[in-house]
């Protein structure tokens with residue numbers, strides 16, 4: 030599987046004669062599995078047309094900071110959230126200077142400021158400009174900010190001079206972008222993850238739910254994405270931030286989560302049931318607010334369908350990982366769930382502890398499969414998620 034499978038790359042094209050190589054760079058990135066969106070600066074548009082880049086990238090070319098199509102009119106934030114990496118090739122001397130200064134006067138510079146993923150810059154210009162103190166000082170500053178500079182090559186230049194300043198070869202640029210990512214056995218896999226708490230209505234203002242924050246599930250979503258998977262996230266009530274790179278589907282009740290999971294399960298390679306699903310819903314929940322009248326109130330609860338167990342029963346079942354939230358006889362109960370639900374892995378979560386687990390930033394779990402019983406020591410949920418997936422890859426893929 031290619032390292033850029035499922036990866037979103039923004040290619041910034043600025044004003045240099047070598048902008049004519051941008052379509053080839055788009056192709057090389059696509060050959061490695063990436064989806065590419067292009068931002069064309071005003072200078073870049075003097076050397077290459079929007080139409081060529083649009084045809085090759087198969088995406089709209091972005092040029093305007095004030096994009097009226099963008100949600101809430103914030104195209105630069107949407108693009109920055111979409112990107113797994115930003116590449117500027119060719120980067121003109123002016124673009125390099127703007128980035129060094131942190132200017133925000135066009136779409137590309139705004140996206141760069143809003144970006145928290147790897148940024149790679151491939152300068153291309155006349156050799157004297159490239160060797161100038163100003164340009165070299167700017168590049169040193171960018172390197173000190175962990176920005177990756179893809180060095181230009183030497184050779185005959187468009188202006189007739191011979192020396193350093195020619196844009197690096199498109200295939201070498203694409204390889205350097207790919208080297209920012211790891212390739213794992215999850216790369217290219219489709220993963221469906223449920224997370225957060227479901228909410229069962231009693232009446233329009235009251236409900237039954239639980240303490241799940243969705244943090245463990247989101248740590249798994251983030252790690253699966255980092256490992257190259259394409260992720261669908263079906264989430265209930267959460268107190269954590271979603272990842273814009275997964276396909277996020279919001280639900281409220283257990284029944285809604287059941288329906289969305291069954292609608293999305295075909296073609297998934299892996300199902301991770303991390304949601305704290307309510308086992309019961311209220312029979313005949315009230316359409317109007319229930320009024321108190323001094324008497325006891327009895328609610329009749331009816332069982333919800335078990336999503337994980339039903340996915341495990343599917344003819345073409347994905348590899349299934351469930352969670353067991355336990356407070357007593359924890360190992361025995363978790364082993365029972367592994368067997369009874371028919372899943373491949375159960376992650377045992379002791380939810381009786383005050384310092385980790387439910388609603389906390391840290392967790393300590395046990396990875397259980399038919400052949401393995403492995404404790405994962407207390408750590409941040411992000412680190413625990415990574416460990417879970419590393420063991421999962423070894424055991425199940």
Ligand code: CTP
Nearest residue numbers: 302303304306333334335336337351352353354
């Ligand atoms: N689960 C599910 N659908 C349900 C209930 C649970 O998919 N209706 C999944 C959870 O996402 C989790 C696993 O089943 O992966 C175990 O959930 P847990 O709450 O620990 O156990 P339950 O099956 O609900 O059983 P009990 O409450 O009796 O412990």
